[in-house]
Amino acid sequence: MGLRTVTSRIYRGEISADIVGRPKIWYTISGLLLALSIAGLLVQGLNFGVEFKGGSVFTFKAPSASIEQVRTAVTDGGAHQAIVQKAGEDWRVTTESMSSPHVTDVKSSVEKELRVPADKVSTQVVGASWGGEIQKKAWQALLVFMILIIAYLSVAFEWRMAVAAVVALVHDLVITAGVYAWSGFEVTPATLLGFLTILGYSLYDAVVVFDMIKEVTKPLGPTSKTTYSEAANQALSSTLVRSLNTSLVAILPVGAILFIGTTLFGAGTLKDLSLALFVGMIVGTYSSICVATPLLVQFKEREPKYRQIRENIARRERNAQKQVATTKVKAGAGAPGSPPDDDGSVDGDGSGDAEAPQDVRSSVTVRKVVQTGTRQQPKRGSRQQRRGGK
Numbered sequence: 001m002g003l004r005t006v007t008s009r010i011y012r013g014e015i016s017a018d019i020v021g022r023p024k025i026w027y028t029i030s031g032l033l034l035a036l037s038i039a040g041l042l043v044q045g046l047n048f049g050v051e052f053k054g055g056s057v058f059t060f061k062a063p064s065a066s067i068e069q070v071r072t073a074v075t076d077g078g079a080h081q082a083i084v085q086k087a088g089e090d091w092r093v094t095t096e097s098m099s100s101p102h103v104t105d106v107k108s109s110v111e112k113e114l115r116v117p118a119d120k121v122s123t124q125v126v127g128a129s130w131g132g133e134i135q136k137k138a139w140q141a142l143l144v145f146m147i148l149i150i151a152y153l154s155v156a157f158e159w160r161m162a163v164a165a166v167v168a169l170v171h172d173l174v175i176t177a178g179v180y181a182w183s184g185f186e187v188t189p190a191t192l193l194g195f196l197t198i199l200g201y202s203l204y205d206a207v208v209v210f211d212m213i214k215e216v217t218k219p220l221g222p223t224s225k226t227t228y229s230e231a232a233n234q235a236l237s238s239t240l241v242r243s244l245n246t247s248l249v250a251i252l253p254v255g256a257i258l259f260i261g262t263t264l265f266g267a268g269t270l271k272d273l274s275l276a277l278f279v280g281m282i283v284g285t286y287s288s289i290c291v292a293t294p295l296l297v298q299f300k301e302r303e304p305k306y307r308q309i310r311e312n313i314a315r316r317e318r319n320a321q322k323q324v325a326t327t328k329v330k331a332g333a334g335a336p337g338s339p340p341d342d343d344g345s346v347d348g349d350g351s352g353d354a355e356a357p358q359d360v361r362s363s364v365t366v367r368k369v370v371q372t373g374t375r376q377q378p379k380r381g382s383r384q385q386r387r388g389g390k
Contacts, residue, residue: 019290020233020297026290030171037178044181049188050094050126051134056103057124058093062114077109078102138192149203157210164296165206168287172202172280179279190273198280205243205288212239220309228306232297247285254278
C-alpha cells in the first residue's frame with residue numbers, strides 16, 4: 001500500500017493514524033524547528049519596524065521609478081538606513097531618526113532625482129519612546145492572554161491540558177518568530193496582531209481535540225480493555241479530518257494574500273500580517289495534533305488510575321497467552337508414542353482421563369475408501385414376480 005493510498009484512507013477516516021504512539025518522531029521534528037528558529041533569532045534577529053525602534057517615514061508617488069532609484073534618491077539626501085517598500089502606487093521609505101534639516105535634504109533629493117515635488121512627499125517621524133510603549137503593551141497583551149488560557153483550560157478541563165496547550169502555544173510563537181528572523185520581514189504592529197490571532201487559532205484546535213479526548217476517556221475504568229493512549233489516539237483520529245479541513249480552508253485565503261496580493265497587487269502593508277497568519281496556522285495545526293496531544297497523554301499515563309488500567313490489560317494478556325500455551329501442550333500430549341501419565345495410563349487408548357477421547361480423535365487419520373469395479377447386487381426380478389405372480 002503506497003503512501004498516497006494510506007494518506008487518502010486516513011483523510012477519509014477509513015483507518016486511524018497512530019499519532020499518539022510515536023511521540024519521539026514529533027518531538028524530534030519540533031526540536032529541529034525550534035533549534036533553527038532560535039538560531040535565526042540569535043544570528044539574524046528580528047527586523048523591527050519604525051514603529052518599534054523609531055525613525056522617519058517618507059511616502060510619495062513615483063510610478064516610473066524602480067526600487068534602486070528610490071533608494072539612491074533617499075540615500076543621496078543623507079539617509080543611511082533606507083528600507084524601501086511599495087504599497088500600491090505609493091513608495092514607502094523608512095530611515096533612521098532624522099532631524100528636520102535632514103528631512104528637508106531628503107525631500108530635495110527626491111524632488112531632484114525622481115521629479116517628485118517636495119510638497120508631495122509626506123513625512124512621519126516616530127520616536128523610539130513610542131515604539132517602546134508598543135512593545136510594552138504587546139508583552140502585556142501576551143501575558144494576559146496566557147493567563148486567561150491557563151485559567152480557562154484548568155476550569156473547563158484540567159491543569160495537565162492547560163500545560164500541554166501552553167507548551168504548544170510557545171512552540172508556535174518561537175517557530176513563527178524564527179521564520180520572521182530568517183526571512184527578514186519587518187515586524188510591525190500588524191505582525192503582533194497576527195501573532196495574537198494565531199495563538200487563538202492554535203488554542204481553538206487544541207480545545208477541540210481535548211474535548212473529544214475528555215469524552216472518549218471518561219468511561220475508562222479498572223476493567224477497561226483500552227488504555228488511555230489508545231482512547232486518546234482514537235479521539236484524535238476522529239477529529240483529524242475536521243482539523244485538516246478547517247486549517248486548509250483558513251490557510252488558502254491567507255496564502256492568497258501573502259503570495260498573490262503582495263506580488264501582483266503590491267499589497268506590501270499586508271505581508272507582515274499574512275506571513276504571521278500563514279506560518280502560525282500551519283504550525284498551530286501541527287502542534288495541537290502532534291505536540292499538545294502526545295504531551296497530554298504522557299502526563300495522564302503517569303496517573304495511578306490509568307497506570308493501573310495498563311497493568312490490568314497487560315496482566316490479562318499474559319494470562320491469555322499462558323492459557324494458549326497450556327492448551328497447545330495438552331494437545332501435543334495426546335500424540336502417538338507419548339509417555340504415560342503419572343497414573344500409568346497411556347493417552348490415546350481410551351483408558352486415560354476424560355480428555356483422552358478428544359486426544360484420540362485428533363491423532364486418528366481418517367481415510368475414505370472408494371469401491372472399484374462393478375457393483376454386485378441381487379436382481380430384483382420383474383414387477384409381476386415381485387407381486388407374487390409367475
